[in-house]
Amino acid sequence: MDVLLVLVTSDSAGSEWVQKECLEFVHRQKPVVPYVVESQVKNALPDYLRSIQYIDGTETTGFSTLAQRLRLLLAH
Amino acid sequence: MSLPPSTAANVLQVFVSSVTDEMAPYREVALRAIRSSEMLPKNFNEGAGVEATHGKTIFDLNRDTVRTSDVLVGLYGFARAWRPYGFGDLSDQHLELRQDPEKLILEYEYVWALEAGIYVFPFLRTPRTADLPDVPLDARMSAFHSRLKTRTVGWLTNTRDFHEQLVRRLVSIRPRVFLSYSRRNGDIALKLQRELRNEDVHVWRDAINIPLRRGMAVSNSSWPGADGCLTCISHIRFRRF
Secondary structure, three states, X not given: OOEEEEEEOHHHHOOHHHHHHHHXXXXXXXXXXXXXXXXXXXXXXXXXXXXXXXXXXXXXXXXXXXXXXXXXXXXX | OOOOOOOHHHXXXXXXXXOOOOOHHHHHHHXXXXXXXXXXXXXXXXXXXXXXXXXXXXXXHHHHHHHOOOEEEEEEOOOOOOOOOOOOOHXXXXXXXXXXXXXXXXXXXXXXXXXXXXXXXXXXXXOOOOOOOOOOOOHHHHHHHHHHOOOOOEEEOXXXXXXXXXXXXXXXXXXXXXXXXXXXXXXXXXXXXXXXXXXXXXXXXXXXXXXXXXXXXXXXXXXXXXXXXXXXXXXXXXXXX
């Protein structure tokens, strides 16, 4: 897999397995794209995601921004 | 720290739906194309030879096998396929079978695949399709062909062309994005996966190995059948991680 897309919710933010997958991609220097779909999580991102720019899925343009970012990453 | 190794649970699983005898040459080619695309073919023997287990009927198992696949490849010929209604006591256990006693298993599999939102690649036999036995077109199959033709279908011309067509389609959906999510957000993840598919971004979402709670996971037990396909039965087992 070339890119990791993280569905960020209050549930996934506390998931040990999601963290493992994320750190594995970071370790392999592969792009990680956090996609936040719950407003309350924006201010409570887990440490391992804080330094990565996330896409705000709660905004109306969130999904199109996500699709665009993924296409761009896959084109490289 | 490392992710689980590549297993039957984390490669794309492709269910092949067809009448085994009539479509044997194309079925063989389909299995070859699936393997050469680094995917895993799955099978379900039509009724006979499959035993009910874990309190589930063969109809349940067949449905589970389709729903836990990522892709359905339908090879639709002329011969009448197996009909679950009237097989043993299936119609007593599955009242929905009584709604349309003539409904073929191929039709059920197709509908299950659409409901599950998996990729569906139907291929139809025509009078000019090569390499197949001479079989008259069954009336029910003819009606099914007509319904299938309201969507995009592939045409079976010869086995060589079919191999090229299928490999091209399978390679085009090979996912390059891994979706990481919590089990509690399975519905959101599935919706996101489908929406991205419409944008031609193919995402891998592991719905099989995702932990239920620490140390447990939903999984499939799988074993190779005589034709090298996997026959799968869903159950819950422990998993190490």
